[in-house]
Amino acid sequence: MARPAVKSAAMLxxxxxxxxxxxxxxxxCGRAGRAPGEGRAGPSAIAPGxxxxxxxxxxxxxxxxxxALATERRLVRRDEDTVAQSRAIIEELKRGSEGGLAPLLPxxxxxxxxxxxxxxxxxxxxxxVREAAAGTLQEALIWYSVVNSIIMNVKQVSGVRFLVxxxxxxxxxxxxxxxxxxSERLDLVKWY
Amino acid sequence: MVIPFPSVEMPIPxxxxxxxxxxxxxxxxxxxxxxxAGEETGAAAEGIVVIDPGHGGGDxxxxxPAGLLEKDLTLSLARRxxxxxxxxxxxKVILTRSGDYDVSPLERAAMANHNKADLFVSIHLxxxxxxxxxNFMAFVAEPRPVRDGAPQAAPPSWLPWNEQNGPHREAGRRxxxxxxxxxxxxxxxxxxxxxxxxxxxxxxxxxxxxxxxxGSLANPERERTYLEKSFMDELSSVLFEAVNRYLEDDxx
Numbered sequence: 001m002a003r004p005a006v007k008s009a010a011m012l013x014x015x016x017x018x019x020x021x022x023x024x025x026x027x028x029c030g031r032a033g034r035a036p037g038e039g040r041a042g043p044s045a046i047a048p049g050x051x052x053x054x055x056x057x058x059x060x061x062x063x064x065x066x067x068a069l070a071t072e073r074r075l076v077r078r079d080e081d082t083v084a085q086s087r088a089i090i091e092e093l094k095r096g097s098e099g100g101l102a103p104l105l106p107x108x109x110x111x112x113x114x115x116x117x118x119x120x121x122x123x124x125x126x127x128x129v130r131e132a133a134a135g136t137l138q139e140a141l142i143w144y145s146v147v148n149s150i151i152m153n154v155k156q157v158s159g160v161r162f163l164v165x166x167x168x169x170x171x172x173x174x175x176x177x178x179x180x181x182x183s184e185r186l187d188l189v190k191w192y
Numbered sequence: 193m194v195i196p197f198p199s200v201e202m203p204i205p206x207x208x209x210x211x212x213x214x215x216x217x218x219x220x221x222x223x224x225x226x227x228x229a230g231e232e233t234g235a236a237a238e239g240i241v242v243i244d245p246g247h248g249g250g251d252x253x254x255x256x257p258a259g260l261l262e263k264d265l266t267l268s269l270a271r272r273x274x275x276x277x278x279x280x281x282x283x284k285v286i287l288t289r290s291g292d293y294d295v296s297p298l299e300r301a302a303m304a305n306h307n308k309a310d311l312f313v314s315i316h317l318x319x320x321x322x323x324x325x326x327n328f329m330a331f332v333a334e335p336r337p338v339r340d341g342a343p344q345a346a347p348p349s350w351l352p353w354n355e356q357n358g359p360h361r362e363a364g365r366r367x368x369x370x371x372x373x374x375x376x377x378x379x380x381x382x383x384x385x386x387x388x389x390x391x392x393x394x395x396x397x398x399x400x401x402x403x404x405x406x407g408s409l410a411n412p413e414r415e416r417t418y419l420e421k422s423f424m425d426e427l428s429s430v431l432f433e434a435v436n437r438y439l440e441d442d443x444x
Contacts, residue, residue: 040391062320062322064322064324064325065324065325065327066318066320066322066323066324066325066408067325067327083310086223102320102321102322102371103321104321126384127334133252133254133319134254134319135254135316135317135318135319135404135405135408136316136317136329136331136386136391136405137318137319137327137329137331137405138319138320138321140387140389151267156219170298170392170394171296171297174247174251174253174297175297175316175391175393175403176389176390176391176392177336177354177390177391177392177395179321180336182336183336183337183338187336189370
């Protein structure tokens with residue numbers, strides 16, 4: 001009877017397929033392209049144990065009554081790259097508060113590009129940001145939630161400048177002069 | 193031919209002497225009379241106030257859930273305040289816009305300077321992500337804070353456009369405080385301090401200037417009050433009282 005021979009041949013074939021798939025996986029064949037910076041060497045790379053390095057930051061949101069900024073601590077991915085870390089902070093601000101504070105960044109505020117010039121972080125916004133409506137106090141809280149959250153957490157940045165569609169503009173939300181770089185304003189923060 | 197300058201020895205007709213004395217006295221006393229006249233009718237009786245109704249045209253400002261537009265409410269309040277200042281204090285009042293059209297913040301400041309305004313008041317309403325917010329606030333121009341140790345440009349010997357409000361900053365702060373005191377009394381709330389900032393419409397104005405924000409249109413309760421004519425009348429009276437108090441305290 002030929003049945004035992006067929007069985008052993010099938011087992012051999014299965015073992016060969018297993019080895020081949022293992023080798024393919026190790027070589028990286030069939031994987032989607034890597035995102036820029038992903039898997040690069042350095043402290044922000046995934047640690048050997050598979051743990052992402054994290055850092056505690058303070059984000060600036062609005063008090064529920066809209067009268068001032070307040071801080072909320074959050075553990076976020078740590079990135080030694082200043083621009084990447086700043087982008088991560090903006091994303092966390094857009095996600096909103098987890099502790100009952102009011103969100104500030106309007107949905108129309110989308111980042112077009114972020115780059116560093118010396119110690120000044122430049123945030124280039126999509127033109128759609130002009131469609132957002134904000135009161136005077138609200139506008140001050142919006143810009144300084146970004147400025148404070150970045151400057152107070154990223155030591156390489158001492159000023160933040162906002163552009164729209166690559167250009168500096170006198171007004172974005174209508175009330176505040178947006179020309180030049182902003183430094184942090186802690187007098188807008190109500191501390192507990 | 194040389195015409196001799198009349199010497200003291202030249203005879204002066206008797207009728208001219210009293211006229212000359214009276215003329216000289218008038219010239220000497222004129223400034224004092226002018227000051228006295230000003231005190232009687234209010235020091236700014238001939239003053240010019242520029243009221244700036246925020247937003248306008250394509251820039252609607254805050255849009256309330258029921259469809260109230262900030263640009264309409266600011267214009268309505270500005271017209272009411274203009275009427276009260278002209279009627280009760282005899283001031284000349286100019287609006288930076290009298291209808292629904294776009295005027296840039298810098299054009300508004302330029303309008304105040306072109307008309308040699310003595311006082312500038314910008315009227316706004318607020319908005320917020322939260323429906324519970326309802327802040328009545330006043331703002332003054334202040335230079336943006338600079339980090340310690342950051343390089344700063346040497347001040348120029350002339351006053352740039354963006355710093356025209358600098359010499360009037362303290363007076364502007366008193367005007368803003370007058371608004372906050374009047375509003376907090378009316379609302380039975382604790383008065384807050386004016387918020388200094390890099391406000392585009394104020395920093396180029398060459399006279400005492402303040403901006404007010406009168407509650408949040410995102411707040412349903414506040415929105416409801418703005419639908420009432422009596423509320424608008426009361427609010428404009430409170431703004432008028434604040435300007436009047438400022439004029440009395442600062443110039444009276």
